[in-house]
Amino acid sequence: MATRMKLKLKTVFVLYFMVSLMGLVYALMQLGQRCDCTEHDLPKDRTISRLRGELHRLQEQIRKSEATKQPQKQPAKPSQPTIFVITPTYARLVQKAELTRLSQTFLHVPQLHWIVVEDSPHKTPLVSDLLVKSGLAYTHLHMPTAKDRKLQEGDPSWLKPRGVEQRNEGLRWLREDRRAQPGGDTQQGVVYFADDDNTYSLQIFEEMRDTMRVSVWPVGLVGGMKYERPVVEGGKVIRFHTGWRPSRPFPMDMAGFAVSLKLVLANPESCFDGEAPMGFLESSFLQGLVTMDELEPKADDCSKVREAICVCVCV
Template sequence: MMKSIFYSRFFILLPWVLIVIIVIDIDTKRSSVRNTAHSYLSRLSSAPRRDAAVHAPNRTAPPPLLIYAITPTYSRAVQKAELTRLANTFRQVPHFHWIVVEDSASRTELVSRFLARGRVPYTHLHVLTPRRFKRAGMPRATEQRNAALSWLRAHRTATDSGVVFFADDDNTYSLELFEEMRSTKGVSVWPVGLVGGRRYERPVVEKGKVVGWYTGWKADRPFAIDMAGFAVNLQVILDNPRALFKRRGAKPGMQESDFLKQITKLEDLEPKARNCTQVLVWHTRTEKVNLGNEPKRHQDSVLIEV
């Protein structure tokens, strides 16, 4: 009788005893995990961080080279239209300075107003081409380009960095061209479209070096290249103070060669534009304006600048 009572009570209490044992075991494991995690995190926080132990030097990239674009210009019916097209391009080029040189005895009001409103950093110069050098067949813009070179030598020093580019006002330029030329260390070259009676002319490149010229006009020129086809590092200009565009004995189409011979050699040229296989500048020319119906008398009562 006593045994049956004992067993009945034992089996009643047994489930509760098992529940208590299980709860105690779970709590013990949780405490162990917390202690282990705390110990690990403590060691981790006290250990020296590898990435904090080594600090990279605080270097700032040098600013990109400033591009100096030299543009000779002269008074004519399409002058403002040409300059407007150029300004719309140049305005989008960062780190850029426009040197505009008028073929004039003084700065004209048209160009002065245009540059002041153009939102392109600029220098406005002027020099008149002597009448004897204005005959057909003679090189053009010689005095204007030389005036810009003289300005650079007078206002820039060895501490200044930049790239000099001759940007005639009748050409069309891709924005990519300016990023190509910006890395010029000496003299860089590239193809020019719609020039020399061909779709394009270009330097011929082999193994990263210029070895010749693909051209349709006087291929025997030392540098058979258009004025729009090269750029010069500013320090090269400053290091060669006598390098100018020649007037005496100069022949049409030879200005580029006469100038480049003074500052570089063929083997030192730096090919740009995918090893001179990409056209990024075009020698376009505005159509000759027909003003046959412009009245000599009874003109408009309003004076409009064109």
């Protein structure tokens, strides 16, 4: 009887041990498995996705707003003379790119009025749209070049002067507009002729602003030379460093001078002569306005290049 009791207790103990061991093994196996928390993560994932979508939408709104935003022009200083820039332009593949580059430069110049004159019988949408979006004070004109003065296909660029009618049209508008203003004949200002395929240093605009009659400075990369410039002694221009026809009355490039608005208004007949010999276009305009002795050298007595036909160089 006692022996049977021992066997039963031993059997119960073994069974208890086996069950406990199996339970322990099962518990250990469960510890290594991932918890299925999908149902808890779903709401959080949806919130993150919604916030990301909202962020993307706001970023798109900001980007579109910046793209359509008008650039802000530099504020003018009190009583600062206005610079009137006359630019002739004509239709070609790079016209929009070159006008855009020029307008971006002018945005950094306070108190500037851009007069753009198209070589066309009418204003074109390309130039009109560009000027509207430029953020500049501007006047849009047009004046076609006479057929007998137009370059024909295959003609060298120097054969006939370009931009004559357009510059003269800009001068005509400027004279009529200023005279229509109260005290217009005595208004302070400067007139500058800026071609759309040139590059300009911002410094020269500030230097030309106090022009009394005609101010001058060097021009880089012109006429096959690194630069052309007036030669100055004792604060006066005595001659010109140029690669072609230094005997011309004013042997300099269109980009190398600025004229007082008062002087332009006081000489209503002064204009560019389309029949002038090659290289004499600038002289045809300046001869009726000033003498060499009256020229006002800028850019440290014309020792620094402020404007360049291809690339701006300041040395």
